[in-house]
Amino acid sequence: MRILFCGDVMGRSGRDGLMRHLPALKKRFAPEVTIVNAENAAGGHGVTLKIAQELLALGIDCLTTGNHVWNQKELLSSIALLPNLLRPLNFPANTSGKGSFLHVLPDGRKLLIANIMGQRGIEPILDDPFATADKLLAMNRLSPALQGIFIDFHAEVTSEKVAMGAHLDGRVSAVVGTHTHIPTADARVLPAGTAFQTDTGMCGDFNSVIGMKKELALWRFIQKTPGERLSPAEGEATICGLFVETNDKTGLAVKAESFQTGGVLAPR
Numbered sequence: 001m002r003i004l005f006c007g008d009v010m011g012r013s014g015r016d017g018l019m020r021h022l023p024a025l026k027k028r029f030a031p032e033v034t035i036v037n038a039e040n041a042a043g044g045h046g047v048t049l050k051i052a053q054e055l056l057a058l059g060i061d062c063l064t065t066g067n068h069v070w071n072q073k074e075l076l077s078s079i080a081l082l083p084n085l086l087r088p089l090n091f092p093a094n095t096s097g098k099g100s101f102l103h104v105l106p107d108g109r110k111l112l113i114a115n116i117m118g119q120r121g122i123e124p125i126l127d128d129p130f131a132t133a134d135k136l137l138a139m140n141r142l143s144p145a146l147q148g149i150f151i152d153f154h155a156e157v158t159s160e161k162v163a164m165g166a167h168l169d170g171r172v173s174a175v176v177g178t179h180t181h182i183p184t185a186d187a188r189v190l191p192a193g194t195a196f197q198t199d200t201g202m203c204g205d206f207n208s209v210i211g212m213k214k215e216l217a218l219w220r221f222i223q224k225t226p227g228e229r230l231s232p233a234e235g236e237a238t239i240c241g242l243f244v245e246t247n248d249k250t251g252l253a254v255k256a257e258s259f260q261t262g263g264v265l266a267p268r
Contacts, residue, residue: 001109001148001248004031005176006241007183008066009041010204010211010232015055017237018203021262022058028259029243033103033111037152037178038085039065040202044212044232046071049078052085062086062101064115066154066179067122088117088154090132100136109248111148111173112140118155118164122179129153129160130167137171142251148173149251150244155179158198165196173251174244176200181210183240183260193252201240206264208233238263 004025009015018036026034038055041047046068055063062084069087070076079085079097089099100114114136116129133151142149149172153164161177168175170192177184183201190196202211209217212230219227238260245255261267 001033001105001111001173001246002029002031003111003148003150003174003244003246004029004034004241005150005152005174005200005244006036006203006239007200008037008039008178008181008202008204009055010181010202010237011040011044011234013205013232013234013237014203014211015041015051017239017262018055019058021239025239025259025261026059031243032105033062034060035062035064035113035150035152036060036203037065037154038063039068039154040204040211040232042072044230046075047085048072048074049081052082056082056084061103062113064113064152064154064178066115066117067124086113086115088115088126089136090116090127090129092127109147110145111150112146113150113152115152115154118153118157118160120160121156129155129164133164133168142171142173147248147251148246151175153177158184161198165190165194169194169196170252173246173253174242174256176242183258187242187256187258189253189256193250195242195244195253195256197242197256197258200242200258201260203239204237205233205235206238207235236263238265240265
């Protein structure tokens with residue numbers, strides 16, 4: 001199975017960049033499943049139902065989110081309309097929406113996609129992500145009936161992300177880190193066969209402070225006061241992500257290749 005994942009979409013720049021570059025990425029990697037993290041797609045603060053529908057119309061099969069999922073409060077009542085728009089699985093059980101989605105390919109193969117959020121240095125503090133992953137896998141195992149399991153682990157601290165990769169190695173097809181917006185240089189297949197990258201980076205303008213306008217972010221760091229609400233930088237986006245290829249017989253990864261295209265970062 002060939003899976004294309006694009007990191008956190010940051011505002012209009014990220015949305016426009018995804019629209020511009022996704023066709024070429026699909027031509028390059030020929031993915032059978034495309035997944036995108038959309039939690040910053042609405043002005044850098046959450047995602048709306050309308051924007052989610054526009055992204056899915058680009059040929060994206062599933063959208064994941066993270067700690068900003070409810071920044072657009074309308075989503076609390078509308079997320080259930082899109083079963084392939086996920087909020088973190090480790091929210092309380094009665095929270096709106098779902099934390100996992102079973103995607104069925106045209107030929108009948110199945111990929112379980114789950115969105116889990118870390119606990120360290122990020123709010124709100126949700127249920128234990130490691131226990132959440134274990135509970136998910138107690139009910140869903142790689143098998144001839146389930147050819148892939150893909151985890152978007154949305155977390156702040158690199159050690160927690162690396163630990164999750166080690167915890168799930170050999171039990172899932174891929175663990176991809178999101179949230180910090182800067183692509184890490186450690187994309188690889190772990191020893192037991194799980195594709196991993198600590199953070200896939202963002203789809204947004206890198207002439208910024210993690211996607212936000214520099215002057216607004218600098219004010220907060222230098223003046224130590226909130227200032228204006230942070231808003232996304234508006235230059236050309238770099239599209240960052242990870243391509244994963246798996247063995248359908250085992251569900252484990254045979255390839256993990258990070259990519260970035262467009263904007264100010266060197267292409268790869």
